[in-house]
Amino acid sequence: GAVVSQHPSWVICKSGTSVKIECRSLDFQATTMFWYRQFPKQSLMLMATSNEGSKATYEQGVEKDKFLINHASLTLSTLTVTSAHPEDSSFYICSARVSGGEGGNTIYFGEGSWLTVV
Amino acid sequence: AQKITQTQPGMFVQEKEAVTLDCTYDTSDPSYGLFWYKQPSSGEMIFLIYQGSYDQQNATEGRYSLNFQKARKSANLVISASQLGDSAMYFCAMREGPVRNFNKFYFGSGTKLNVKP
Numbered sequence: 001g002a003v004v005s006q007h008p009s010w011v012i013c014k015s016g017t018s019v020k021i022e023c024r025s026l027d028f029q030a031t032t033m034f035w036y037r038q039f040p041k042q043s044l045m046l047m048a049t050s051n052e053g054s055k056a057t058y059e060q061g062v063e064k065d066k067f068l069i070n071h072a073s074l075t076l077s078t079l080t081v082t083s084a085h086p087e088d089s090s091f092y093i094c095s096a097r098v099s100g101g102e103g104g105n106t107i108y109f110g111e112g113s114w115l116t117v118v
Numbered sequence: 119a120q121k122i123t124q125t126q127p128g129m130f131v132q133e134k135e136a137v138t139l140d141c142t143y144d145t146s147d148p149s150y151g152l153f154w155y156k157q158p159s160s161g162e163m164i165f166l167i168y169q170g171s172y173d174q175q176n177a178t179e180g181r182y183s184l185n186f187q188k189a190r191k192s193a194n195l196v197i198s199a200s201q202l203g204d205s206a207m208y209f210c211a212m213r214e215g216p217v218r219n220f221n222k223f224y225f226g227s228g229t230k231l232n233v234k235p
Contacts, residue, residue, distance in 0.1 A: 034223070043209065043225040044163075091161055107223070109155070109163035 003027055004096050006110030013117055018082045021113045023094030029074040030096035034107065035067075038091040050077040050094075084117040091115075119144055122212050124226035131200045132234050138185070139195040139229045141210030151213040152193040154184065157228070158206045166208075169193060197231075205233045 003026040013019045023033055031052045036044040048069050049057040056069035066088075068080040077096075081088050093112040123142045131137035143152065154166040169177045169184045177184040185194040197204055207228045214222040 038161075043227050046223065093161070093163060095163070108165060112161040112163070114161065 004030075004094065004108045004110040006094055006113055008113060009111060010114045011116070013084055013115070015085055015117055016083055018080055019084055019115060021079045021081075021092055021094075021115075023077045023079070023096070023110050025075045025096045028096075028098050030077075030098075031074060033071065033077040033094055033096045035069060035077075035079050036093045036095065038093060038112075040091075044093065047079075052077075081115065084115070086117045089115055089117045121145065121214065121224035122210050122226035124210055124229050126229045127227070128230040128232070130232050130234055131197075133202060134199055136196060136198045137200055137231065139197070139208050139210075139231065141193045141195065141226060143191050143193060143210075143212045145191075145212065145214050147215050149216050152184065152186070153211040153213070154182070154193075154195045155209045155211060156204075156206045157209060163209070167195065200233045202233050202235060205231060207231075 005024045005026050007022045011019055033050040035047045035050060037047050038044045046059050047062045047067060048059060050069045050071040052071045052074055058064045066082055068082060071077045077094060079092060091112055091114055093109055095107040095109045097107045121144055125140055129137060150171045152169040156164040156166055167177050167179045167182045167184050169186045176186050181198045183196045185196055193210060207230050209228050210226040212224050
């Protein structure tokens with residue numbers, strides 16, 4: 001299937017600093033990527049839809065100034081957690097949809113990023 | 119109302135036996151897609167199988183099959199001949215609406231499957 005790469009896999013940062021997570025589609029172009037957050041033993045929660053060349057669409061309750069999303073190219077979307085606090089510690093995972101073809105009916109996920117804010 | 123319901127928080131199955139993971143969904147949209155993902159402890163989400171609302175036959179992918187009961191709004195995952203590597207969290211998900219509507223993509227709460235040797 002299609003490959004989505006996410007980096008870094010693990011990151012520890014100090015409270016008050018910002019951290020950037022990258023999501024890349026390796027063998028296809030993704031005009032739309034999605035960012036999810038997952039708390040331990042819970043399901044995934046959609047944070048925002050990242051659109052190439054335009055502003056991200058945020059879900060209700062997600063602070064767009066805190067979770068900055070930039071879809072710089074057809075293969076790269078970044079999530080920046082600004083002024084991180086311990087409550088931002090979570091598992092963040094991105095996904096992308098393959099347009100058309102065999103994979104057109106599903107979305108593929110990156111490997112996820114574990115963020116710990118100390 | 120919950121869009122996706124997985125009523126089994128955890129399940130055990132003996133190696134080489136078959137197991138069914140339950141999933142029911144709720145939508146009034148005639149066009150939707152149903153998905154199962156596997157999430158090992160590493161956290162990655164692995165796509166397993168897809169069923170479209172208009173598909174007449176149940177989807178199958180190797181040892182995975184989806185028991186699609188449209189009238190009952192259920193989409194149970196059947197894993198045949200369980201292997202130790204199948205131990206993971208399994209999520210049922212639904213895309214509500216046509217294919218472009220992946221922002222309307224809902225996950226169930228997951229089922230933790232443990233395969234016993």
